[in-house]
Amino acid sequence: xxxxxxLGLQRNNGDQQLALFNGHYDNTCYLPLLGFVSFNDExxxxxxxxxxxPGNSPDKRCAVxxxxxxIALLRSGFPKAxxxxxxxxxxxxxxxxxxxxxxxxxxVVAMPKxxxxxxxxxxxxxxxxxxxxxSGESERVYTETQYAARSxxxxxxxxxxxxxxxxxxxxxxxxxxxVVTNLDQSPRWVYEKVYCKRGDxxxxxxxLQHGLEIDRTSCSRFFANQLRVLMTAAAYVLMQELRLxxxxxxxxxxxxxxxxxxxxxxxxxxxxSVRRLVLHLPTSFPxxxxxxxxxxxxxxxxx
Numbered sequence: 468x469x470x471x472x473x474l475g476l477q478r479n480n481g482d483q484q485l486a487l488f489n490g491h492y493d494n495t496c497y498l499p500l501l502g503f504v505s506f507n508d509e510x511x512x513x514x515x516x517x518x519x520x521p522g523n524s525p526d527k528r529c530a531v532x533x534x535x536x537x538i539a540l541l542r543s544g545f546p547k548a549x550x551x552x553x554x555x556x557x558x559x560x561x562x563x564x565x566x567x568x569x570x571x572x573x574x575v576v577a578m579p580k581x582x583x584x585x586x587x588x589x590x591x592x593x594x595x596x597x598x599x600x601x602s603g604e605s606e607r608v609y610t611e612t613q614y615a616a617r618s619x620x621x622x623x624x625x626x627x628x629x630x631x632x633x634x635x636x637x638x639x640x641x642x643x644x645x646v647v648t649n650l651d652q653s654p655r656w657v658y659e660k661v662y663c664k665r666g667d668x669x670x671x672x673x674x675l676q677h678g679l680e681i682d683r684t685s686c687s688r689f690f691a692n693q694l695r696v697l698m699t700a701a702a703y704v705l706m707q708e709l710r711l712x713x714x715x716x717x718x719x720x721x722x723x724x725x726x727x728x729x730x731x732x733x734x735x736x737x738x739x740s741v742r743r744l745v746l747h748l749p750t751s752f753p754x755x756x757x758x759x760x761x762x763x764x765x766x767x768x769x770x
Contacts, residue, residue: 497522514675519684551661564647626648683695
C-alpha cells in the first residue's frame, strides 16, 4: 500500500474543501492513499482502493481500516494463500505493526532513519565505502538488527541496507535504508526480492496521474472529488483488464496512455442493424492484430 503523490489543485469554482497545506510537500493538496494487490509472480498489480484524504492527514490515517477489509476479503477468496503486506515508510507505526502481528501476515515496512539505526549501520557503511573505493562503483552491504522504539510493544527484525552510491563528477554518498519485517529470509533477499518491488507500484501511480489524470480534483466539495477519484480508479481497472486481454501481443505490457492511443483513440465507422453493431476499422490501422485478438477475447466476432 502506498501514499500516492499528492494531488494538486486544478481550481474551478473556488478552493477545494479539505485541500489543506502539507508541510512535507510544501503545498496545498489532497493526500490520497492507493492500494494494489498482486498474486505470486504475476506482473500485474491490481488497484483495490483509492481513498482521498485531507492534505494534512497523517500518513497512516485509515491504513488499518483498509488493511482489515482487504485481508478479510483475500482470506475469504483465497483461504490457503500466504498474505504478504508491503508498505512504504509513511506507515511505519506501532499500531500497524501490532495489527499485522496479530493477524499473522507477513510484512515488509520501510522505516525512516533515526540516530539509533544510523549508529547500528555505521560498521556496514564503512564496509560498503571500502568496497566502493576498491571497485569505483556503487556498493551495498546488507545486515540486520533487533530494534524496538519506545512506543513498540517488543523488538522486531530490521533489515539494514548500507549503500554507498557513486555518480560521475560527484562525491560518494552514504545512503542507509531500513526495513521492518517478520520474514526469516536473508537480509539481501528480503530487501531486493520483496521490498524493492514497491518501486514498480510507483509506475502504476504514474499511470493513474499521467494516463488518466486522477489529479483532476477540480470540484469544490470533498466528496465530489472523492467520486472523481473513484471513477478514475474504475477506469484504470478497465484499462488493466484490457492489458490482461492483450497477453501475447505487442501491447501485453503497454502503459495506460499507450493502450488509449493504440486501442481506443482511433477512427472507426459504426454500422448498426437490428441484430448487431459492426465496427469498420481503418485499413492502415497499425494495431489491427492486437486489437482483433483483444476484441475476440472480450466476446466480439471478427468478420
